[in-house]
Amino acid sequence: MTVHIIGAGLAGLSAAVALAARDTRVEVHEAAGFAGGRCRSYFEPALNRIVDNGNHLVLSGNRAVQDFVRVIGSQKHFLAPARAEFSFADLKTGERWRIHPNDGGTPWWIFSKSRRVPGTRAGDYLSLLPLLQPKDVPLGPQKNGALWNRLMHPFLLAAMNTAPELSSRKLIAAVMRETLAAGGRAYKPRIAHPTLAAAFIDPALAFLKGKGVEVRFGERLHRIVLEGERIVALEFPQGLQTIEPSDVVILAVPPSVASSLLPNCPTPDDFRSIVSAHFGIVPPKASPPMLGVIGGTVEWIFCFPDRVSITVSNADAIVDKDRAELAEIFWRETSAILKLPSELPPWQIVKEKRATFAATPEQEKKRPPATTPYRNLYLAGDWTDTGLPATIEGALRSGRRAAELVSARRSV
């Protein structure tokens, strides 16, 4: 049996790694000249260095990330603080603070004024309990107050890439249960270091190479040839590839590509953008690796040894603005917070218009399972029905799930 995996983003790589680890024959076909998809690094001439398309944060409670990183052996490529600590700055008031949740599931940190969000009382945190309920109705606009504005809104916005007030309660509850509600040990930040490629992509490709798996770049799947309930061939620009009766295909492409290849496949069709900026400047030594910004356009600042990068989620309102204008706005805020010169350093803006599907209840209903009506076809991708928003954790779980389904049919 050969498993043909279409797409070398994290979902495809996750499926390939899981199958190769079980010595299944795998071929990966990737349209681009590189792997990683939306989680990629590239050489940026404006800064003369390698940067990520966007900053990616994962948390210690992301179990699939932990497993993947262990199998490909890339633990050393993560900044992994021993404690869950998050620094924030309020641009309007000039306040700075750091929250220090305790490791265990009983959140005693909320009783400590120096550890909790400034302007909140311990009792305020009880208002988070409803977020654990996967209700059908969105949260609505009723949320406000320091706890919401200074912690929950930024956290959920980053996780959902959709206004939390409009996001699926099911997805919010899933994220809450696996991270904030599980205690600080489940939400210690994990930042790819120095790049996403070093942490996720290059070691995965090296693992696959070691297992004899061929990753073929520049192979864009144009058409799936179906016969009854089976895929019988895949059409690439290089020619038609026959799919033998024992072969299996895992389609791990973005939702718009999946729906064009499989017209009857339901897929999310509403997306949210993310805008990132990279500045070629060394941050001050004492800067935290990651800092949440309240009251600005910039939402998160990431400090790397050789650069400063920022992220704006759910960025549809600004994504079409002129890049130079965005760079000015972002740098004005970032330099004020990091106390760096106001003169604009070398910069680049990265706009990902379809960064993730919108995590709304309507889109959630359009996510298909990994199984399809076709006997030898499975789906993977952060947009399939993973139970999580579009995240690295979701993408990796989806690939692993598809691999499990393939392995299960093998053992029958």
Ligand SMILES: Cc1cc2nc3c(=O)[nH]c(=O)nc-3n(C[C@H](O)[C@H](O)[C@H](O)COP(=O)(O)OP(=O)(O)OC[C@H]3O[C@@H](n4cnc5c(N)ncnc54)[C@H](O)[C@@H]3O)c2cc1C
């Ligand atoms: C700017 C940005 C910031 C983000 N921040 C975070 C974060 O902080 N934390 C987090 O957990 N997640 C974050 N995410 C989400 C995360 O990047 C995605 O969930 C994940 O990378 C999706 O992986 P995937 O494999 O499902 O899809 P993709 O990465 O889209 O992979 C699909 C692959 O299929 C290939 N392909 C497409 N068409 C074809 C074809 N016809 N034939 C062959 N190959 C094809 C593509 O080239 C691509 O390599 C962020 C995303 C973006 C864009």
